[in-house]
Amino acid sequence: MMESGVFLEREALADPLHIGSQTLHERLILGTGKYASFEQMAESFKVVAAECVTIAVRREKLHDSSGRNILDYLDLERTILLPNTSGCYDAETALRCARMGREILRGLENPGSEWVKLEVLGSSRSLMPDVMETLKATRELVKDGFEVLCYTNDDPVMAQRLKEAGAASVMPAGSPIGSGLGIVNPNNLQMIVEDLKQGDPDYPVIVDAGVGTASDAAIAMELGADAVLLNTSVARAEDPVKMALAMDFAVRAGRLAYQAGRIKKSKYASASSPEHGLIADRPARP
Amino acid sequence: MESSMRITVNGQDFAVPAGTTIAELLVQLDIAQTAVAVELNLEVQPKTAFTERTLHPDDRVEIVTLVGGG
Numbered sequence: 535m536m537e538s539g540v541f542l543e544r545e546a547l548a549d550p551l552h553i554g555s556q557t558l559h560e561r562l563i564l565g566t567g568k569y570a571s572f573e574q575m576a577e578s579f580k581v582v583a584a585e586c587v588t589i590a591v592r593r594e595k596l597h598d599s600s601g602r603n604i605l606d607y608l609d610l611e612r613t614i615l616l617p618n619t620s621g622c623y624d625a626e627t628a629l630r631c632a633r634m635g636r637e638i639l640r641g642l643e644n645p646g647s648e649w650v651k652l653e654v655l656g657s658s659r660s661l662m663p664d665v666m667e668t669l670k671a672t673r674e675l676v677k678d679g680f681e682v683l684c685y686t687n688d689d690p691v692m693a694q695r696l697k698e699a700g701a702a703s704v705m706p707a708g709s710p711i712g713s714g715l716g717i718v719n720p721n722n723l724q725m726i727v728e729d730l731k732q733g734d735p736d737y738p739v740i741v742d743a744g745v746g747t748a749s750d751a752a753i754a755m756e757l758g759a760d761a762v763l764l765n766t767s768v769a770r771a772e773d774p775v776k777m778a779l780a781m782d783f784a785v786r787a788g789r790l791a792y793q794a795g796r797i798k799k800s801k802y803a804s805a806s807s808p809e810h811g812l813i814a815d816r817p818a819r820p
Numbered sequence: 821m822e823s824s825m826r827i828t829v830n831g832q833d834f835a836v837p838a839g840t841t842i843a844e845l846l847v848q849l850d851i852a853q854t855a856v857a858v859e860l861n862l863e864v865q866p867k868t869a870f871t872e873r874t875l876h877p878d879d880r881v882e883i884v885t886l887v888g889g890g
Contacts, residue, residue, distance in 0.1 A: 641867060
């Protein structure tokens with residue numbers, strides 16, 4: 535029977551992720567920046583059936599309206615856009631950016647209109663968040679009806695504060711944006727996951743930024759992240775389409791491993807074959 | 821002669837005829853309404869305001885769209 539064969543039914547793997555009022559079925563969230571071409575971006579999204587992608591808000595060019603629009607390369611029928619406030623350095627600017635993004639998405643009738651990836655930066659070199667402004671912006675945006683997905687650092691206390699402020703998801707960085715350094719403090723990430731999910735197991739924690747290659751995404755998921763948001767590692771890979779696929783497999787593998795429950799680490803070995811019935815005595819040394 | 825006024829659009833100084841609406845400004849700039857949001861003096865304008873709201877001297881207008889980003 536197919537059901538008991540190696541091909542797991544999609545149904546059996548169905549593992550929806552609820553973020554605010556949205557439900558995602560794919561746990562890889564991709565950014566739309568930095569691709570060599572819109573075509574390459576579209577191909578990368580197609581190969582993983584991207585369900586949710588982030589997008590930025592910028593000033594319209596006033597003297598060159600001949601430019602192609604990114605929206606022509608996104609499957610808006612089946613893609614939830616997640617507008618961000620990238621490049622904002624204070625709460626006030628982030629609020630304006632979020633409201634303008636919401637207005638555009640409402641006009642497009644995209645389901646992503648009511649949520650926002652909040653990013654309030656504190657340093658243009660590290661692109662680390664300004665957590666004070668991020669917290670302030672979160673409160674204001676929540677008051678304004680937004681579902682806020684908060685980019686933040688990997689500080690468990692700050693993560694807790696943002697959740698308390700009403701963030702629909704807290705999204706700690708694994709390492710600096712675009713750095714490709716991976717999850718530099720897995721211990722902190724694990725604490726964030728445990729703290730935020732205590733008594734609230736479905737609260738979504740998303741690793742946002744820092745992923746360099748597939749194993750980083752898998753590690754994030756193994757540590758209990760609910761999803762991974764990445765951009766540069768795919769867009770700037772030598773073969774973005776292939777890397778997108780690798781990330782998709784990694785996120786799935788990491789998620790399954792987390793659910794499966796890994797074995798405990800131990801200093802010494804544990805033989806996989808029986809200790810009894812050996813055809814010769816083993817040496818006396820330990 | 822039609823009088824003109826100065827406004828600021830996306831940080832740039834612009835001269836437009838007095839009484840220009842947001843919708844008319846977009847036409848003048850050859851910008852389609854589909855994927856843009858307009859902010860006027862720090863307040864986001866709903867699409868319904870585009871034809872109703874006339875611009876005043878020294879108004880600060882931001883016209884934004886969606887671009888690739890992470």
